[in-house]
Amino acid sequence: xxxKRPAKKQDSAGVHLWLVFMKAFQALLPHxxxxxxxxxxxxxxxxxxxxxxxKGPLPVNTIGPKVWLTPGSISVAVDRLVRKxxxxxxxxxxxxxxxxxxxxxxxxxxxxxxxxxxxxxMEDVAGVLSKNERLTLLRxxxxxxxxxxRNSQVNRFRKLRASRRRRNNSRIRHR
Numbered sequence: 001x002x003x004k005r006p007a008k009k010q011d012s013a014g015v016h017l018w019l020v021f022m023k024a025f026q027a028l029l030p031h032x033x034x035x036x037x038x039x040x041x042x043x044x045x046x047x048x049x050x051x052x053x054x055k056g057p058l059p060v061n062t063i064g065p066k067v068w069l070t071p072g073s074i075s076v077a078v079d080r081l082v083r084k085x086x087x088x089x090x091x092x093x094x095x096x097x098x099x100x101x102x103x104x105x106x107x108x109x110x111x112x113x114x115x116x117x118x119x120x121x122m123e124d125v126a127g128v129l130s131k132n133e134r135l136t137l138l139r140x141x142x143x144x145x146x147x148x149x150r151n152s153q154v155n156r157f158r159k160l161r162a163s164r165r166r167r168n169n170s171r172i173r174h175r
Contacts, residue, residue, distance in 0.1 A: 039114035
């Protein structure tokens, strides 16, 4: 007769949470990358077109932070998309200083089809979770992400303050 092993205690340490999160992310990544690759767009171009599809025309400097691109990188990405005929730069109707990026009909057709396929691929992977599990996961990931972002900003501020303090103390000693 087989003996039952005692249930192993679930590891809830922060480092274990990070490890499980990274393994899940790495497992999901090929599904996302595959559906994006089928559009024949690079990752950053796909993200730019997707934000324009869902948010409408936007200034370049507004798009960059939404798709995690630096000001230089977003300018290069928009230039590339303009050359491909997928977006256009147009004057803002209310503010002549602002140029907005808009989808062209060709760009809208491409990202509408491509995003639909991407959404279907992500739905296929996420299908293992019930609606309640998805909502719980979303709530917890947002909570964790917001806390980590806040904590990161606090740590940057503390390091900056400590660096200034050291620099000021060094100046005092060298007088």
